[in-house]
Amino acid sequence: MAITDLPRTIQWVDGTVHMIDQTRLPLTGDLLVVNTVEGMVTAITSLAVRGAPAIGAAGALGVALWSQTVGKDMPAADDAYLDSANAACDALANARPTAVNLPREVENQRARLLADAAAGRTPAEIHEKLVAAAVQVCADDEAANRALGAHGAALFEGPTNFLTHCNAGSLATSFYGTALGVIYAAFEQGKVNHVWVDETRPVNQGGRLTAWELLVAGVPSTLICDNMAATVMREGWVDAVVVGADRICANGDTANKIGTLGVAVLAREFGVPFYIAAPWTTIDMNTACGADIVIEERDPREIEGITVTGGIEPDSASLTMGLDALTRDGVADLPLTKGHTMQIRRKGGAYAFDGWFKNTPTHVRVFNPAFDVTPAEYIAGIITERGVFAPDALGDALG
Ligand code: MRU
Numbered sequence: 001m002a003i004t005d006l007p008r009t010i011q012w013v014d015g016t017v018h019m020i021d022q023t024r025l026p027l028t029g030d031l032l033v034v035n036t037v038e039g040m041v042t043a044i045t046s047l048a049v050r051g052a053p054a055i056g057a058a059g060a061l062g063v064a065l066w067s068q069t070v071g072k073d074m075p076a077a078d079d080a081y082l083d084s085a086n087a088a089c090d091a092l093a094n095a096r097p098t099a100v101n102l103p104r105e106v107e108n109q110r111a112r113l114l115a116d117a118a119a120g121r122t123p124a125e126i127h128e129k130l131v132a133a134a135v136q137v138c139a140d141d142e143a144a145n146r147a148l149g150a151h152g153a154a155l156f157e158g159p160t161n162f163l164t165h166c167n168a169g170s171l172a173t174s175f176y177g178t179a180l181g182v183i184y185a186a187f188e189q190g191k192v193n194h195v196w197v198d199e200t201r202p203v204n205q206g207g208r209l210t211a212w213e214l215l216v217a218g219v220p221s222t223l224i225c226d227n228m229a230a231t232v233m234r235e236g237w238v239d240a241v242v243v244g245a246d247r248i249c250a251n252g253d254t255a256n257k258i259g260t261l262g263v264a265v266l267a268r269e270f271g272v273p274f275y276i277a278a279p280w281t282t283i284d285m286n287t288a289c290g291a292d293i294v295i296e297e298r299d300p301r302e303i304e305g306i307t308v309t310g311g312i313e314p315d316s317a318s319l320t321m322g323l324d325a326l327t328r329d330g331v332a333d334l335p336l337t338k339g340h341t342m343q344i345r346r347k348g349g350a351y352a353f354d355g356w357f358k359n360t361p362t363h364v365r366v367f368n369p370a371f372d373v374t375p376a377e378y379i380a381g382i383i384t385e386r387g388v389f390a391p392d393a394l395g396d397a398l399g
Contacts, residue, residue: 051172056101152182168244252376252391
């Protein structure tokens with residue numbers, strides 16, 4: 001059990017992108033091989049890859065995929081080439097609206113491509129550079145996380161009880177994590193007593209991903225429902241809250257997973273310092289304040305029911321024959337009552353299932369914002385690879 005046992009979240013492998021399918025964690029550790037821009041957009045919107053720095057990497061790698069599958073074989077970096085590149089960049093940049101890392105990394109790739117095309121480089125030459133740049137985004141992200149982890153760990157003196165919300169761990173980045181990066185660095189220094197993990201309804205990034213990561217890394221932790229955070233703080237069992245960020249505005253207002261604002265308000269009420277941990281790429285000096293952030297609203301079904309995925313390992317020839325027959329033409333949709341859905345597909349020598357079970361009334365009205373904004377005044381410090389800053393001092397840090 002160690003941080004080194006965690007998988008690489010996303011990486012370029014032989015002209016394709018390999019990622020851990022986070023919709024299936026922690027019950028199945030599926031590797032998703034993505035080899036088209038359309039596949040990458042689906043991976044981002046479906047949350048197979050998620051977390052601000054990880055979708056930034058996905059955006060950069062997505063542009064490299066466009067080049068791999070379309071651009072590099074075009075005869076010249078002409079208008080047709082640029083039209084195709086721009087369409088791919090637009091689709092990737094707009095896949096999710098809130099985290100700034102995604103459009104930032106896609107626009108960096110687009111700018112590179114446009115400059116090289118204007119300079120008369122060939123599609124093959126541009127391809128080399130796009131792939132190298134995307135690989136570098138992943139490496140830089142890990143380096144930033146390790147550096148911010150060290151800065152964050154230095155804030156704490158002795159064994160500390162942390163609370164975190166959502167997953168700002170290794171899985172939300174190329175590797176290591178932001179909020180969990182701080183916790184991993186503190187753990188290596190013997191400064192972690194315990195970590196409280198908010199479940200993070202409705203998609204359960206805390207319960208599914210953070211709880212799993214901390215177990216793999218050997219960090220002592222306890223999972224709680226979101227509505228239990230007040231109790232553990234009231235009991236005095238939390239010394240510090242550390243969470244990640246999707247977009248930090250020029251004035252320090254910070255968007256993060258829905259529920260973060262509630263945790264920040266509780267932390268202030270109970271006198272617990274509330275920290276944001278994020279790489280500099282999550283800071284958006286072009287967005288003045290939280291009111292200017294577009295908050296993603298997601299599918300109501302995330303609230304109307306629960307998703308369960310898993311595998312079937314048949315233990316008899318007759319069951320195997322039945323499942324083979326069911327999945328002969330691909331994905332089998334089983335007829336279920338009450339609006340539930342169940343799909344079964346072949347997977348290697350076994351079978352995988354995806355179930356969605358409705359547990360709310362039919363026609364219920366649902367509001368499902370994926371993020372909220374914590375005002376700067378609730379934030380004790382923003383932990384970055386450049387050091388720890390007061391939320392109103394980000395501009396000064398730029399010099
Ligand atoms: O919807 P998600 O899972 O992409 O939301 C992720 C978060 O809100 C994280 O806390 C944030 O991106 C920081 S990840 C280092």
